[in-house]
Every structure is written in structure tokens, then in C-alpha cells.
Amino acid sequence: xxxxxxxxxxxxxxxxxxxxxxxxxxxxxxxxxxxxxxxxxxxxxxxxxxxxxxxxxxxxxxxxxxxxxxxxxxxxxxxxxxxxxxxxxxxxxxxxxxxxxxxxxxxxxxxxxxxxxxxxxxxxxxxxxxxxxxxxxxxxxxxxxxxxxxxxxxxxxxxxxxxxxxxxxxxxxxxxxxxxxxxxxxxxxxxxxxxxxxxxxxxxxxxxxxxxxxxxxxxxxxxxxxxxxxxxxxxxxxxxxxxxxxxxxxxxxxxxxxxxxxxxxxxxxxxxxxxxxxxxxxxxxxxxxxxxxxxxxxxxxxxxxxxxxxxxxxxxxxxxx
Amino acid sequence: xxxxxxxxxxxxxxxxxxxxxxxxxxxxxxxxxxxxxxxxxxxxxxxxxxxxxxxxxxxxxxxxxxxxxxxxxxxxxxxxxxxxxxxxxxxxxxxxxxxxxxxxxxxxxxxxxxxxxxxxxxxxxxxxxxxxxxxxxxxxxxxxxxxxxxxxxxxxxxxxxxxxxxxxxxxxxxxxxxxxxxxxxxxxxxxxxxxxxxxxxxxxxxxxxxxxxxxxxxxxxxxxxxxxxxxxxxxxxxxxxxxxxxxxxxxxxxxxxxxxxxxxxxxxxxxxxxxxxxxxxxxxxxxxxxxxxxxxxxxxxxxxxxxxxxxxxxxxxxxxx
Numbered sequence: 006x007x008x009x010x011x012x013x014x015x016x017x018x019x020x021x022x023x024x025x026x027x028x029x030x031x032x033x034x035x036x037x038x039x040x041x042x043x044x045x046x047x048x049x050x051x052x053x054x055x056x057x058x059x060x061x062x063x064x065x066x067x068x069x070x071x072x073x074x075x076x077x078x079x080x081x082x083x084x085x086x087x088x089x090x091x092x093x094x095x096x097x098x099x100x101x102x103x104x105x106x107x108x109x110x111x112x113x114x115x116x117x118x119x120x121x122x123x124x125x126x127x128x129x130x131x132x133x134x135x136x137x138x139x140x141x142x143x144x145x146x147x148x149x150x151x152x153x154x155x156x157x158x159x160x161x162x163x164x165x166x167x168x169x170x171x172x173x174x175x176x177x178x179x180x181x182x183x184x185x186x187x188x189x190x191x192x193x194x195x196x197x198x199x200x201x202x203x204x205x206x207x208x209x210x211x212x213x214x215x216x217x218x219x220x221x222x223x224x225x226x227x228x229x230x231x232x233x234x235x236x237x238x239x240x241x242x243x244x245x246x247x248x249x250x251x252x253x254x255x256x257x258x259x260x261x262x263x264x265x266x267x268x269x270x271x272x273x274x275x276x277x278x279x280x281x282x283x284x285x286x287x288x289x290x291x292x293x294x295x296x297x298x299x300x301x302x303x304x305x306x307x308x309x310x311x312x313x314x315x316x317x318x319x320x321x322x323x324x325x326x
Numbered sequence: 327x328x329x330x331x332x333x334x335x336x337x338x339x340x341x342x343x344x345x346x347x348x349x350x351x352x353x354x355x356x357x358x359x360x361x362x363x364x365x366x367x368x369x370x371x372x373x374x375x376x377x378x379x380x381x382x383x384x385x386x387x388x389x390x391x392x393x394x395x396x397x398x399x400x401x402x403x404x405x406x407x408x409x410x411x412x413x414x415x416x417x418x419x420x421x422x423x424x425x426x427x428x429x430x431x432x433x434x435x436x437x438x439x440x441x442x443x444x445x446x447x448x449x450x451x452x453x454x455x456x457x458x459x460x461x462x463x464x465x466x467x468x469x470x471x472x473x474x475x476x477x478x479x480x481x482x483x484x485x486x487x488x489x490x491x492x493x494x495x496x497x498x499x500x501x502x503x504x505x506x507x508x509x510x511x512x513x514x515x516x517x518x519x520x521x522x523x524x525x526x527x528x529x530x531x532x533x534x535x536x537x538x539x540x541x542x543x544x545x546x547x548x549x550x551x552x553x554x555x556x557x558x559x560x561x562x563x564x565x566x567x568x569x570x571x572x573x574x575x576x577x578x579x580x581x582x583x584x585x586x587x588x589x590x591x592x593x594x595x596x597x598x599x600x601x602x603x604x605x606x607x608x609x610x611x612x613x614x615x616x617x618x619x620x621x622x623x624x625x626x627x628x629x630x631x632x633x634x635x636x637x638x639x640x641x642x643x644x645x646x647x
Contacts, residue, residue, distance in 0.1 A: 081618065088617055136481040150581075152481070159583030160457040160473070161618070169613035170577040173495040174506075174570070181613050185495075185573075249495070252506075256491040256577065260471075262480030292490035292502050296409055297402065297482070 010059065010069045011317025012051055013117060013309065014076040016040050016092040019047070021054040022313035023062035028128035030310055032062035040092045044103055047093070052107040066108075073113045073319035074104070075120030075312045082162050087114070113319035119156045119165065120315030121305075122149025123322055125267050128314050129306040134264040138257050139305065140167060142250075143270035145180070146188040150261065155322055168192070172253045190249040193225040193272050199246065200228050203238050211236035229275040247279065251286035258299055259292045269305030280304065331380065331390045332638025333372055334438060334630065335397040337361050337413040340368070342375040343634035344383035349449035351631055353383035361413045365424055368414070373428040393425070394434040394640035396441030396633045403483050408435070434640035440477045440486065441636030442626075443470025444643055446588050449635050450627040455585040459578050460626065461488060463571075464591035466501070467509040471582065476643055489513070493574045511570040514546040514593050520567065521549050524559050532557035550596040568600065572607035579620055580613045590626030601625065 008031070009024045020035040034057045036050050051074065059066050077090040080100070087098040104112050115123075122139040131137035135154045141147035148167025150157040158165040168188035169181055176185025189195055200223050204210060211231040216222035231239035254266060266287075272279070284302050288294045305311060315322075329352070330345045341356040355378045357371055372395065380387050398411040401421065408419040425433050436444075443460035452458035456475045462468035469488025471478040479486040489509035490502055497506025510516055521544050525531060532552040537543035552560035575587060587608075593600070605623050609615045626632060636643075 088614070159581065160585055161583045163614075163618050164579075164581050164583035166580045166613055170580050171493070171573050171611075174493055174497070174573055176495070183576075183611065183613055186613070252492050252495055255504075258485075259487045259491050260480065260485050260581070262482045262485035264481055290492075290504065292487055292504050292507070293409070293484075297484050 008062065008064045008069065009317035009320065010055060010072055011120075011313045011315070011319075012055060012072070012074045013120065013312035013316055014038070014047075014051060014074060015117070015309075015312075016077075019050055019054050020309060020313055021051075021058040022310070022317060023058055023064055024314050024317035028124075028132075028314055028318065030313060032058050033310075033313065034058040034061060041094065044093070044095065044098070048100075048103040048107070051104070069110060071111045071113055071320040072104070072108060073115070073120075073316040075115055075117040075316040076100075077117055079116045079158065079163050080114050088163065111320070113316075113323055115156065115316065115319050115323060116147075116149075116158065116165075117312050118147030119149045119158060120313075120319070121147070121269060121307075121311040122151055122267070123156055123315035123318065124307055124311030124313070125269070125305050125315075126151045126154065127318060127322070129311055130267045130303045131265045136261070136264045137267055138167070138254075138261060138263045139267040139269060140191070140254075141270040141305075142191060142193060142268060142272035144192060144194055146192045147270075150263075152261075156319075167253075167257065170253070170256065172249060187253040191246070191253055193270065196225050196228055196242065196246050196272065197223050199242055200239075203242055207238050210238035212239055225272045225275070229272075229278060233278055243275075243278065244282070247283050247286055248290075251283055251290045254287055254302070255291040258287070262297075263300050265300050266302045267305050268302060269308075269311070273304050276304075329383065329385045329390065330638035330641065331376055331393055332441075332634045332636070332640075333376060333393070333395045334441065334633035334637055335359070335368075335372060335395060336438070336630075336633075337398075340371055340375050341630060341634055342372075342379040343631070343638060344379055344385055345635050345638035349445075349453075349635055349639065351634060353379050354631075354634065355379040355382060362415065365414070365416065365419070369421075369424040369428070372425070387429075390431060392432045392434055392641040393429060394436070394441075394637040395425070396436055396438040396637040397421075398438055400437045400479065400484050401435050409484070432641070434637075434644055436477065436637065436640050436644060437468075437470075437479065437486075438633050439468030440470045440479060441634075441640070442468070442590060442628075442632040443472055443588070444477055444636035444639065445628055445632030445634070446590070446626055446636075447472045447475065448639060448643070450632055451588045451624045452586045457582070457585045458588055459488070459575075459582060459584045459586075460588040460590060461512070461575075462591040462626075463512060463514060463589060463593040465513060465515055467513045468591075471584075473582075477640075488574075488578065491574070491577065493570060508574040512567070512574055514591065517546050517549055517563070517567050517593065518544050520563055521560075524563055528559050531559040533560055546593045546596070550593075550599060554599055564596075564599065565603070568604050568607055569611075572604055572611045575608055575623070576612040579608070583618075584621050586621050587623045588626050589623060590629075590632070594625050597625075
């Protein structure tokens with residue numbers, strides 16, 4: 006059996022896993038990221054947690070043929086620098102130079118959302134398909150595209166930034182500096198903002214109770230739970246959110262016609278209250294759907310494991326650089 | 327020298343060409359389409375004009391290894407039927423059955439905008455690149471995507487309908503039945519609609535003079551010419567049009583990061599009054615442009631020949647079905 010080593014560098018944890026040929030994680034380890042530390046320390050911990058998981062899996066470090074790492078942002082193939090990872094304060098950061106101090110193995114670095122999409126396609130919600138699109142609905146909106154079982158991230162490998170495609174012409178300002186990005190309307194952050202705005206004009210919504218009368222406690226779950234319990238303000242918010250998301254997805258369907266669409270991140274836990282109307286609305290809001298159909302929208306299955314599996318298997322499934 | 331046979335079936339003309347290995351048209355013929363005639367007659371004329379151009383090029387029909395045809399809409403690879411070509415009144419139309427009555431050659435059918443994009447990439451504005459996106463700004467907006475010198479039209483080959491991606495959330499109704507499509511804001515038809523609306527409230531615009539005081543005579547050229555001559559109403563229209571188009575293109579750049587963007591169709595003839603501000607606005611309106619740059623937007627070079635060249639070379643450059 007051949008084994009693969011993958012790391013998911015997140016804002017909260019550095020998670021590493023050993024993955025077998027069947028795309029199954031055989032061992033997993035993690036340590037807190039403590040983002041903000043000097044890069045040397047973080048990179049040292051990426052190596053430490055990698056060694057630790059190899060030991061746990063009883064696989065010699067020397068037997069791995071690559072080191073796959075998923076992280077925010079993406080490496081510019083012209084400069085080999087990591088473009089910008091806000092959480093870490095890294096801008097045009099020489100990540101390869103830091104990592105190479107620890108190993109002679111070939112190193113694959115890929116955007117974390119791309120890794121998660123690859124992981125779900127190899128072993129999760131899209132394992133029966135070769136062409137999938139995934140959005141992760143969290144603080145931001147991450148996006149990944151898999152074509153013929155390979156990560157697709159544009160000609161210069163810096164594309165597929167689905168969260169920063171435009172959804173609302175001349176819309177609200179996104180954290181990226183652009184107006185009307187999908188992320189500004191479909192992230193959990195956006196839903197929370199929309200809820201707070203709605204609650205300004207309403208004192209009777211069940212959401213007030215669920216957040217202990219403190220707007221600081223509003224999260225996606227509060228909105229979804231209130232909606233499930235019949236609160237009209239929350240139902241309207243969820244309905245509007247679903248319409249935004251369906252319109253964003255419709256553009257991707259009209260371009261890519263994928264076999265399946267996967268949603269991950271906290272909001273995807275909403276379950277059928279989200280997926281059933283979302284599938285219906287995507288059908289209504291997509292060009293020629295009644296003639297040529299649309300792909301199904303399904304929930305991600307692997308959680309954080311998707312990113313580890315995808316990172317580990319970059320050696321086999323990354324786009325050629 | 328090997329020769330290729332291509333046909334561009336348009337609403338006005340059926341144009342056929344013989345193309346050599348260097349992607350040059352060596353002979354060209356066309357006959358009026360007379361759309362609305364029985365399909366047998368149109369298909370008969372596709373064959374007639376093909377034979378005629380072969381004769382003109384002095385190439386025996388038997389020496390061609392395929393027959394490539396570009397036409398509106400696209401063939402559903404599951405049913406082998408042409409999905410819908412409004413101009414011709416064809417819906418789920420068995421185009422292959424009709425064509426096969428005339429020849430035993432392998433037949434390639436592809437969406438006409440995809441053929442034009444392939445033609446421009448092989449021999450025109452993008453001939454130095456392998457990854458391009460093209461929009462044709464005419465009555466509607468046609469779109470094509472070339473990745474690694476191959477047509478990309480989505481997993482089921484019915485995608486890349488760039489004109490029907492969403493530009494304005496909850497925007498005006500498109501001819502396709504959806505709301506806010508790029509086509510509804512960026513086609514020549516859309517610019518004409520916008521001009522007519524602007525002229526409702528203005529009697530002093532130079533556009534009135536250029537259209538002989540008859541709104542029926544308004545076309546893209548009237549708006550562009552008035553803008554070039556300093557008419558403020560027209561300048562505002564062109565400025566707004568450029569902003570719409572730049573936002574639509576920004577989504578494609580953020581996903582595909584192509585090497586170049588090509589604009590074809592009547593509006594692309596506007597020249598630098600369009601391209602200079604459009605390139606600038608695309609830079610301003612695209613995610614991370616200041617960090618990773620944007621591709622240049624250039625004018626198509628081949629006119630109607632692009633579709634013929636692309637169709638002829640489908641044998642070599644079509645996606646595998």
C-alpha cells in the first residue's frame with residue numbers, strides 16, 4: 006500500500022493526515038496554529054505535526070513521495086510566492102523556501118478550498134463523479150472546481166476564486182475591495198449581517214430569544230433554527246439567502262455544467278431547510294434548466310478531512326504547473 | 327498539404343470554407359440561409375455550398391477527413407439532438423440524421439460562438455495564446471472558452487453560455503426567460519434599449535440627429551459615434567455599458583484567468599473609445615488585479631472567417647465527446 010502525507014494549514018489548527026491509496030485517512034494529528042506567530046514557528050509546526058502523524062500511522066517519512074499542503078491563498082507560479090494570506094500576515098511570502106528547510110521531498114501547495122473540493126471528489130460527496138464544483142460557506146466563501154478529477158484553477162492557477170465572482174452588480178463592498186462579490190451575500194458573515202439589519206426593524210422575531218437578546222450572539226444557526234421554528238423574519242432571511250446563492254450557482258452551472266455541486270462550511274449543516282428549496286431555486290434561476298437539466302446540490306461529507314485528503318493527493322491530482 | 331472543410335450556418339448566410347494546415351482559408355463560398363425554410367432544404371444547401379467551395383479550392387470532397395459545422399445552440403451529447411435554434415424553429419432537432427444523408431464523413435457540430443473563439447485562437451487575435459475567452463457583442467452575446475487550445479464547453483458540453491451568466495441580480499428579463507443575464511445588458515440590442523430610454527428624457531442629444539429623429543434608426547454605431555463627438559448623453563451610455571461589460575468579464579477572469587479576452591461583433595468595431603476604458607475598468611473591477619494582474623481585452627480580427635476556420639478544425643481541436 007502506498008501512503009500520502011497531507012497538511013491543512015488553517016487559521017485555527019494545523020491538521021496533518023496520512024492517506025492511503027483508497028483515499029482513506031489512516032492517521033490524523035493536529036496542533037493549534039496560533040496565527041500571528043513568526044513564520045518559522047508555524048512552518049516548524051507543520052513539519053512537527055507531519056512527522057507525528059507519520060509515526061502514528063507507522064509510515065517512515067522517507068517512504069512518502071511528496072508533501073501536500075493546503076493553505077489559504079495561492080502560490081503565484083511565476084514568482085513561487087504565496088500571494089496573500091491575511092490571517093497570517095503573509096503577502097508575497099516565500100513559503101517554499103521555508104518548507105524546503107525541513108525536507109527534500111517534492112512539495113505541493115494548493116489553495117485550501119481547492120484541496121477540500123478534491124478531497125470531496127475523491128472520497129466524499131462527489132466520489133461518484135469526476136466533475137464537481139464546491140462552495141464553502143463560512144466566514145468567507147471558498148470555491149473549488151474539479152474537471153476530469155483534476156483541480157482547475159485557471160490558466161495561471163490563480164483563478165477559481167468563486168467567492169469573488171460578482172453576484173450583485175454595483176452591490177455592497179466586499180472585504181476584497183470589490184463590490185457585489187458572491188462572498189458578500191452568501192457567506193455566513195453575510196447572513197449574520199442580513200439578520201442584524203432585519204432585527205433593527207423587528208423586536209418580535211424568535212431570533213432575539215435564540216441570541217439571548219444580544220446581537221453579538223447571532224450566527225447562521227440562530228437564523229436557520231428560527232426559520233425552522235416558523236419565525237417569519239428568519240424565514241424571509243433564509244429565503245433571500247437561498248435566492249442569492251442559487252443565482253451565484255446558476256452562473257457556475259451555465260459555464261461548467263458540473264455533475265454535482267457540493268456545499269460545505271457551517272451553513273451547509275442547515276440540512277433540508279436549505280438544500281430542498283435551494284435545488285428548486287437553482288432550477289428556476291438557471292438558463293435552459295427545463296431543457297437540459299441542472300446538477301444536484303449536495304452537502305459535503307468529510308468536514309475538515311476533505312482538505313487533508315485533497316492536500317495529500319495533490320501529487321496525483323494537482324494541475325500540472 | 328492537408329485541407330479541412332468548415333461551414334458556418336448563420337441566420338443570414340451559410341458560409342463554407344476550405345482551410346489549410348496553417349489555419350488559412352484558401353477558398354470561401356456562401357449562400358443565403360433563408361431561415362424558416364424546411365430543414366431538408368437548408369441542409370441540402372449546406373452540402374451544396376460545401377461541394378462548391380471544395381471545387382473552388384480544387385480539393386476533392388473525398389480527401390476531407392471530416393465535415394465541421396458551426397451553428398447556433400449545441401448538440402446534446404446524450405440525445406445527439408440540436409437543443410434549440412430559435413432562428414430556424416429547431417427544437418431537439420435531429421441535425422445529424424439530416425446531414426448524414428449527404429456524406430459518410432465524420433461530422434463535427436459545435437456552437438458557432440465556440441467555433442469563432444477557436445478560429446480567433448488558431449489564426450486571429452489570440453493566435454499567440456492557448457487560453458482565451460471571447461464574447462461576441464451582437465443581437466445577443468455569444469461566448470466561447472478555449473483552454474489549452476481546446477474548446478471548453480462544460481462537462482456535458484452544453485455550458486460556456488457566457489451570455490446567460492447573471493450580471494445584475496434580479497435584473498431585467500432576458501429573452502431566455504431568466505433575469506439579469508449578461509446578454510440583457512451587454513448585447514448591441516441592450517445598448518440600443520438603453521439609448522432609447524435615455525432619449526425619452528432628452529431632446530438635445532446628438533443621437534437624435536444621427537438617427538434622423540427616428541428611434542428605429544438607433545444602433546450601436548449611433549451611440550458610439552455620438553459619444554466620440556462629445557455628446558454627453560451618449561458618453562454616459564457608453565460609460566455605463568463599459569461598466570456592465572467590465573463587471574461581466576471580471577467574473578470570467580476571476581474564474582479562468584485567461585491569457586487574453588477577445589471581443590467580436592458589431593460593437594467591437596467601436597475601437598479605442600471602447601477598448602481603452604474597458605481595459606482600465608476591468609482592472610478596477612476585478613478581484614486582486616493589482617496583485618496578480620489581468621489579461622488584455624483585444625478586438626477580434628477575423629470577422630465571420632473565425633467561425634469557418636474554427637468549424638473546419640473541429641476535427642483537431644474539439645473537446646472529445
